[in-house]
Amino acid sequence: MAEPAHPAVPGGVGGRPPTRNRSGGRAYVTLQDVAREAGVSLATASRVLNGTSQVRADLRERVHAAAAHLSYTPNAHAQALASSSSTSVGVVCHDVSDPYFAAIARGVMRTAAEHGVLVMLASTFHDPSREVEYVAMLRAQRARAILLIGSGFEDRGWERSMSAELDPYQRTGGRVAVLSRHRGLRVDAVLPRNREGAAALARALVDLGHRDFGVLVGPRALTTVSDRLGGFTEALAETGVRIPPRHIVEAPFTRDGGYAAATELLRRDRRPTCVFAVTDMMAIGALAAFRDHAVSVPGDISIAGFDDVPVVRDLTPSLTTVALPLDAMGERLMGLALREPSTRRSRVERISGEVVMRASTAPPSA
Numbered sequence: 001m002a003e004p005a006h007p008a009v010p011g012g013v014g015g016r017p018p019t020r021n022r023s024g025g026r027a028y029v030t031l032q033d034v035a036r037e038a039g040v041s042l043a044t045a046s047r048v049l050n051g052t053s054q055v056r057a058d059l060r061e062r063v064h065a066a067a068a069h070l071s072y073t074p075n076a077h078a079q080a081l082a083s084s085s086s087t088s089v090g091v092v093c094h095d096v097s098d099p100y101f102a103a104i105a106r107g108v109m110r111t112a113a114e115h116g117v118l119v120m121l122a123s124t125f126h127d128p129s130r131e132v133e134y135v136a137m138l139r140a141q142r143a144r145a146i147l148l149i150g151s152g153f154e155d156r157g158w159e160r161s162m163s164a165e166l167d168p169y170q171r172t173g174g175r176v177a178v179l180s181r182h183r184g185l186r187v188d189a190v191l192p193r194n195r196e197g198a199a200a201l202a203r204a205l206v207d208l209g210h211r212d213f214g215v216l217v218g219p220r221a222l223t224t225v226s227d228r229l230g231g232f233t234e235a236l237a238e239t240g241v242r243i244p245p246r247h248i249v250e251a252p253f254t255r256d257g258g259y260a261a262a263t264e265l266l267r268r269d270r271r272p273t274c275v276f277a278v279t280d281m282m283a284i285g286a287l288a289a290f291r292d293h294a295v296s297v298p299g300d301i302s303i304a305g306f307d308d309v310p311v312v313r314d315l316t317p318s319l320t321t322v323a324l325p326l327d328a329m330g331e332r333l334m335g336l337a338l339r340e341p342s343t344r345r346s347r348v349e350r351i352s353g354e355v356v357m358r359a360s361t362a363p364p365s366a
């Protein structure tokens with residue numbers, strides 16, 4: 001991973017001076033202090049000092065020099081993580097204000113509370129390198145478990161950086177569980193059946209009479225996006241329906257992304273009769289865009305989402321979607337992280353979605 005010119009984490013690398021005691025002497029030098037002194041990311045400093053993966057020679061030298069200069073000694077507790085005695089777990093999501101993550105975090109927190117565990121919640125704001133930084137920070141905080149609840153990301157560099165954090169963490173007793181498909185990470189996982197859910201939705205929309213579809217997608221490097229788009233288009237292809245490339249519009253994986261993608265779709269040639277937004281949040285943005293452009297739903301265009309975040313059943317019109325048990329997924333994820341690690345293979349719990357037809361979809365108008 002390239003070293004950022006500026007630190008990605010506020011208050012993290014480069015964000016504050018080494019911790020000092022009242023008389024101004026250095027009380028405790030942290031890995032973050034070393035990273036800042038060396039001008040590298042926290043993840044890179046961690047990789048060098050843990051010796052867990054290859055780092056460019058010049059960066060390695062800078063980190064060792066900074067560690068020597070600051071008299072950094074790795075904290076024995078952090079190195080040999082006392083997982084049984086730590087009472088905190090870290091949860092890393094994209095954005096805590098997104099109702100999808102709020103619903104999952106609710107389930108995580110309920111199970112955590114039942115076990116007397118405190119949850120530290122971090123938002124990456126969709127920056128994959130920040131996700132690695134937060135994992136490094138949670139290791140430094142001696143979290144007993146780390147849960148990644150944002151979508152997996154298909155990028156070899158990111159996978160290497162993340163594995164360089166998670167592998168030594170797990171070897172020293174830390175527990176990790178992820179939500180969604182994270183290729184290349186050796187971790188326990190809760191896996192929504194995204195492909196199958198999107199395929200079932202496609203069949204239901206074809207049964208309503210639709211043949212002209214648009215899809216609003218987030219970045220395709222996200223495994224959730226590629227799985228949902230793939231499942232939807234494959235199921236349509238089986239019924240002889242093809243989506244023209246101009247009707248697949250990519251935008252940020254947010255409500256605003258949905259608004260922008262729907263606005264763009266309306267500008268393109270020949271409006272489809274039905275739109276699938278790969279998340280409910282994107283569908284909510286699309287509904288607002290259609291309203292602003294006086295396009296009536298479902299009279300002029302039908303729209304469906306995916307996830308069933310709590311608010312979508314109360315919209316006008318209520319949103320057709322693929323319902324996932326978000327709260328229960330959070331509980332199961334926390335449950336996985338509280339269990340002893342499997343000695344053989346990573347555990348995988350698969351979750352099916354259910355198509356829920358509501359008022360935002362109707363047969364196409366003639």
Ligand code: GUN
Binds near residue numbers: 094224279281282307
């Ligand atoms: N569904 C699956 N992943 C996501 C995500 O990252 N954000 C939202 N809003 N919904 C999702």
